[in-house]
Amino acid sequence: MMKKQNLISLYKKLILIRLTEEAIALKYQEREIRCPVHLSIGQEAIAVGVCENLKKDDIVYSTHRCHAHYIAKGGDLNRMMAEIYGKVTGCAKGRGGSMHLVDLEAGFWGATPIVGNSLPVALGVAFANKLKGNKKAVAVFIGDGTAEEGVFHECLNFAVLHKLPILFVCENNLFSVYTHLKERQHTRPIYKIAEAHGMEAYQKDGNDILEVYKISSSIIDHIRKGQGPAFLEFMTYRHREHCGPFYDDQLGYRDQKEVKYWLKKDPVTNFKKYLLDHKVILETEMEKIKKEAMGKITRALDFAKKSKFPKQEKDFRKLIYAK
Template identity: 55%
Template sequence: MSLSTLFLEQMLLIRRTEEAIARHYPEQKMRCPVHLSIGQEAAAVGVCAALEATDLAVSTHRAHAHYLAKGGDLDALIAELHGKSTGCCGGRGGSMHLSDTKVGFVASTAIVGNSIPVGVGLALSLKQKRSDRISCIFLGDGATEEGAFYESANFAVVRNLPVLFACENNFYSVYSSLDKRQPKNRSLAELAKAIGLNTVVVDGNDVEAVHTATNAAISAIRNGLGPYFIEMPTYRWLEHCGPYDDDHLNYRPHGELAYWKSRDPIQQLIERLQLCAEDLNTMETKIAHRIDVAFAKADTAPFPDPSSGMDGIYATVLGPQL
């Protein structure tokens, strides 16, 4: 199987998984908010395919794609969304707080920009240990408006840390478009460059282009040439939070969603690969089975034992005698 075919299989797995989450969500068994990245799969897959298994990654509230692309376990993801003990965080994290150190996926967080200092801290640790690993920080365009981004990026440049800022610019922060939040025609990559980061802009809907650009950036980082910022223009198809289409709210210009759907990263790759219908159907069938099994396992898995509710905290709870 070619590398590009593997990219397609991963993007389809992410797309079909999130479509299944959207279908099942009204059943009220997933009692956590979900932020889906349907339409943005190429960015996650292209970046993660360039990372080594031992490299580290942190992500945002929209983390399913990054977790799966980094090698995360599908069964553990679906179980986590159901709050089950077999989830990657034992049912404690839900959709927005995924962690699986076995695959180098350290954390995701609900707070915009909150994982950026964590990723930079990981890079500092890796440098102090003289490791050749890198830290990858997934962030959205909205996170570039947080003070944590500027402080962290500046620190990364000053200390020449092995860190990759992978920015999925989908042009919206909830219902506010980028041109309503920042000066007209401002380039996020140029903003990052002004801080001192090496920068590159690549089509976030072209998984092969993302992979090529990320490979080059990672090679430079490992060779001590400084941290990188990759801007990947892309687009989310569904609402900011939840399983539904929200185009009827009219916060997006008429025809914008249709335009980006016409640039579907999966369909573009299928056409480039000239994959025959039989091979595509075989791939889809395999993926559908994996997803069905994951949901079935989550449905029958136990919830965490209530007695374990205080496990994993940093301090012992003091007794009433004090």
């Protein structure tokens, strides 16, 4: 079994992400958050299990569903919330919104909301790391839909060709908006594509945080040793709608049996149970952790709401061109 300290660290991040997302879902309905939000509720274990194995100066890239990755990598919560609220104190000064989170200091170098779009950029960062000869690892989060993009195949080829220090993390939540994977891809598993390109690739249960942590730990070690790129496909499920704060199963696009199956596999509930069953932590300690997280979230919301909106600059040229 992992050390108590490590298990608690995983739990703290997991619960912080879950509670942050739930708070955003609630606040969204006040109509002060005026940008699309893609909540990661149900998928948090992957972000935490992977990022817990990364160092501060390792680099992460993400997608439209980026809140969990940002928080798991240690991104500043106040600036994230301010960004979602469109404030000048936001991590992208209010220009990017929820889908363009960034925190350079934390090694979260950016998220972009076009399928497969941040993937080659992450690869280029890994390429430069290799050219410069440093030991930093890069992890890039993608979804199952990315495997349908041409750029995905181009990137896997290039990563192997140059033996780049990058981890591809595919969160397979079975859906691209409302369209099931089986309507978009042949039945072969996604990780097999990466394997065929010649890299280490595995498929694991993305809702089991310990399994995510364990495989990530060994595979990131492999990357750090200069043994080339690796690919992890994690099976998971989003609880709520593709974009927005609500549940949308009244639309009937998901099989109710499937929904029930995955809700039972909720990563937060199950990890809580694991920690209590194995007496890693007492219920009272758990409550304390939750309270601390709620405190952080309340402060972040307060920071976001009290922050000023950005002003429209007259000379827009200096905003789009670097000196």
